[in-house]
Amino acid sequence: MPVRLSAIGVLISIASVAVAIPTQAQTTNPISGHWRTADGAAVVEIKPCAQTLCGRLVWVREGADARDERNPDRSRRSAPICGLNVFSGFRSDEGGRWTGGSIYDPEAGRAISGVSLGARGDALTLTVGRGVFAGSETWRRAPAPSRPCQAR
Template identity: 25%
Template sequence: MRLTLLSAALLLAMAALPAAAANSQSDDIAGVWQTKTGGYVQVYKDGDSYDGRIVGSSDGKPRYDKKNPDADKRGRRLLGVVILHGLKYQDNGEYDGGHIYDPNSGKTYKAKATMKGPDTLDARGYIGISLLGKTQTWHRIDPKAEHVHQDLLHQPVGAAPQSGN
């Protein structure tokens, strides 16, 4: 009887491992990334998907949302704006089903992303089908890097909440 219970417990534990590993892999996208144009975007988990907020830039100079189709938003600073919404983990480091706002054009596109390594992410914005789009390679940076606005950072995945956030 003990052997049967032990075997059953071991089988249950082994069955849970792939789900735990997949969840761990899905969180690999979380972090602060430098875009091709020098912007810093923090990708963070929001429910069952991932979003991204502008948290700084490599040069530290303020940028404004001049191309926004909403005239009322053209004077707003891009710092703190959520530009990536709803990416969902698929498998093997791939995320899909999101939308990304390009402040350089003022347009919003469908989005997908692929982890190319622990510190390299290919972010793709596209119209209709993925073939009609553009990929940018983003590089992970230290969240404590110069010009990263600490007050805008979401908590890292699994971190205990800090007071004041």
Template identity: 30%
Template structure:
């Protein structure tokens, strides 16, 4: 009887912690173009992404240390939504991220989702 209670309690705790069992997005990610790396880390109950490296010779107004992804909050297993600060035009866009294994896909949208652009990232070593 006690063993069933403990097993049931353990199962209930595991199910309640579902989103916490999602793949970990924290760490450094390399953009598909190979031109930049962003480090995702916890920030105030969400996840934020900060530019940590730009490939030499890359023409961009972005600066190392600039926060690109802001207040990315979990929307389900391996999915987040927040905002993207675009250094190219200085504007902020709605953004989403999805993680599948070692691939992170980010998407920023304008005009209520009518125009979107996405990028694929891989874990940097």
């Protein structure tokens, strides 16, 4: 009988490892990478920054000469948006989403807070607000641009 219990113990151990491997893979950050915005006008690279996520524009349809013309700080309006940090402060919550950060929208010239991020496969969903006041947008995973912006 001890041999049989040992065999069962080995099978349970193997099954535990098989279950743990996908779980570990899922706990890695699925949001890191390059994402094309819903309108296709930009690619944002999202990556870990200490305990948070941050992101910067690495490609914009308008080209490297596009400027942050709507920035509320007049002194920054001549700065290029290519390479601009647009995501900051997102922290992982227990539900697998990233919350608490903000996104700077150069088209509107303002930062948007109250955004949560969730990735599933090749889709990244950005949600702002809750309930009937919520809105969302889906971005798609993209390859690294062949002609990225210069890092700032």
